Amino acid sequence: MTRVHDMGGRFGDGPVTPEPEGEVFHEDWHKRALAITLAAAAHGKWNIDISRHARERLAPKDYARFSYYEKWMAGLADLLVDTGLVSRAELAGAAPDVSSDTSRTLRAEGVAPMLAAGGPADRPSDVPQQFQPGDAVVTRRISANRLVDGGHTRLPVYAAGACGCVLRVHGTHILPDSSAHRLGEAAEPLYAVVFPASELWAQPEHPKDEIVLDLWQSYLVPA
Incomplete structure (x- = not known):
């Protein structure tokens, strides 16, 4: 069965509309969505693969109707609850915020250096290389x-x-x-x-x- 997020080359989803030259965010809240996602990830409770899978695990009905950054926020909400950083009641505004460890809080001045450094995923491995260019x-x-x-x-x-x-x-x-x-x-x-x-x-x-x-x-x- 085709997974709802695996849309590449699929018929029926409409044309791909290129982004306007130089445009990064369509709405101001998109910037905040990116910022809060980066800040939350700085706590080290998940990695980029876990974060991607959180968005893939959204209910198909929600995935289909959410915009790009709505998917980000929904996936982030699930991660915050799953890792115990935030409770469902806190997210719903039905409980007071509980003080948490802020030692790894990402400050504004730390964003640019973190983005510049990236998150390299190359690692040593004992798995022998099986293929060469041209194979x-x-x-x-x-x-x-x-x-x-x-x-x-x-x-x-x-x-x-x-x-x-x-x-x-x-x-x-x-x-x-x-x-x-x-x-x-x-x-x-x-x-x-x-x-x-x-x-x-x-x-x-x-x-x-x-x-x-x-x-x-x-x-x-x-x-």
Whole structure:
């Protein structure tokens, strides 16, 4: 079954409308949504993969009707409750705020340095590199997380079972399928894999276009 968030290349969702040049936020509250998400993440209770999965776990009806930053806020609310930083009653305004540890609070002056530093996901790994640039590979036919039923994965449905070519080796990186579920980093080789549009879609507008996806080794088999 196609997951509600896995929309790439799906028919019936309407055209993709490019953002106006230079426009980042459509509404002022979008800036605040980004800010509070960054500030909450600074407490170290979750990682980027857990955060992504929180948005994916929204009820399909809500996911379909929420705007981009509404999804962010809904996912953040779930994370705050799940990790005990905030209670449901506090979120609903039905209980007084409880004092919490502010030692890791992200101050305004710390935002720019944190964003500049990023969150590198490359890690050492004992998993041998299986592929080299130029190798033909096929993605797994089923794009599901093999560690957790219904879990997070970075292999999109539209690329499942497709044949491509390794373009570049990125080194070894944290496996999102494991990291999103607090099962450890499970780092393994990560590859940039190039696919012709005709391999991914039955009637691409430009069949000779190429799409490059970053895919972990466990998503791939030799062609």
